[in-house]
Amino acid sequence: MVIIVTGTPGTGKTTLSKLIAKEKEFEYVDLNTFARNNNLVIGFDEERNCDIIDEDKLSDSIENAFKDKKVVIDSHMSHYIDPEIVDICIVTKCDLKELKARLEKRGYKEEKVRENLDSEIFDTCNVEAIEEGYKPIIIWTDKNVDEQLKSIF
Ligand code: DAT
Numbered sequence: 001m002v003i004i005v006t007g008t009p010g011t012g013k014t015t016l017s018k019l020i021a022k023e024k025e026f027e028y029v030d031l032n033t034f035a036r037n038n039n040l041v042i043g044f045d046e047e048r049n050c051d052i053i054d055e056d057k058l059s060d061s062i063e064n065a066f067k068d069k070k071v072v073i074d075s076h077m078s079h080y081i082d083p084e085i086v087d088i089c090i091v092t093k094c095d096l097k098e099l100k101a102r103l104e105k106r107g108y109k110e111e112k113v114r115e116n117l118d119s120e121i122f123d124t125c126n127v128e129a130i131e132e133g134y135k136p137i138i139i140w141t142d143k144n145v146d147e148q149l150k151s152i153f
Contacts, residue, residue, distance in 0.1 A: 001026075001069075001070045001071070001087050001088075002062070002066060002071055002073065002081075002085060002086045002087050002088075003020065003026065003071070003072045003073065003086070003087060003088045003089075003090065004072075004073045004075075004078035004079060004081060004086050004088070004089050004090070005017045005020075005072060005073065005074050005075075005078065005090045005091075005092060006075065006076055006077070006078045006079045006089065006090070006091055006092075006125045006129060006136075007076060007090075007091050007092035007093060007125050007126075008076065008092075008093075008094075008099070008116050008119045008120040008124065008125060009076060009103070009116050009119075010094065010099050010102045010103045010106065010116060011092040011093055011094040011099060011120065011141055012092045012094060012139075012141030012145075013074050013075070013076065013092050014030075014074050015141065016090065016092055016139060016141060016145060017072045017073075017074035018074075019145065020072045020149070021072050024070070024153060025070065026070040026071055026072040027066070027069060027070065027071045027072070028071075028072055028074065029066075029071055029072065029073045029074065030074050030075065031053070031073055031074060031075030031077060031078050032050070032051060032075060034061075034062075034065070034073075035051060035053045035054075035058070036051070038061050038065070040053050040054045040057055040058055040061060041053060041054070042054045050077075053077060053080070055080050058080065058081060059081050059082035059084075059085055062081055062085060063085045076125055079125060079128055079129035079132050079134060079136075080132065083132060083133040083134050086134070088137065088152060089129055089134040089135070089136045089137065090136065090137050090138075090139055090152075091125055091126045091129060091136040091137070091138050091139070092139050092141050093120070093123075093126075093138055093139070093140050093141070094120065094140065094141050094142050095140075095142040096117060096120060096121070098142045099116070099117060099120055100113060100117060103116055103117075126138065137151070137152060
C-alpha cells in the first residue's frame with residue numbers, strides 16, 4: 001500500500017507522514033532522499049531550490065522498491081508519481097496566517113514566504129494532483145489531524 005503526502009512547504013507533510021508511519025506502521029520515505037539514493041536526480045531547479053527528479057523513472061523505481069510494503073511518501077513532488085501505483089493521495093493544507101508564522105519561524109526570507117503563501121492560496125499541489133489523475137484527500141494541519149485521519153483508516 002502506497003500513500004503519498006503532498007502540499008505546500010510548511011503545511012505539515014513531514015509531520016503528518018511521520019505520524020502515519022508511527023501510528024499505522026508504514027515505512028516513512030522522504031522522496032528527495034529516495035531520488036538521490038536511486039540516481040533519479042537529473043538536475044537542480046534554481047528557482048524552486050530543489051532537485052529535479054527523473055519523472056519517467058520515478059514510478060518504476062518506487063514500484064520496485066516498495067512492492068508489497070506499506071509506505072508513506074513525503075514530498076511536494078510526490079503527486080508526480082503515477083497514480084496507478086498509489087492507493088491514497090493526501091494534500092496537507094493550513095490556514096494562511098498559521099502557515100506564514102510557520103514559514104517565518106523557519107527563517108525563510110520574505111520573498112520565499114510570499115511564494116509559498118501564493119502556492120497555498122492557488123492550491124497548487126492539490127490542483128496539480130487532480131490534473132495528474134488523483135482524487136486527493138485534504139488534511140488541515142491547523143485542525144485536529146487525528147479526527148480527520150479517521151476518514152482514511
Ligand atoms: P512540510 O513537511 O510540509 O514542510 P512540516 O511537517 O515540516 O511541513 O511542518 C512545518 C511546521 O508546522 C513544523 O514546525 C511543525 C508544524 N506542524 C505541522 N503539522 C502540525 C500539526 N498537525 N500540529 C501542529 N503543528 C504542526
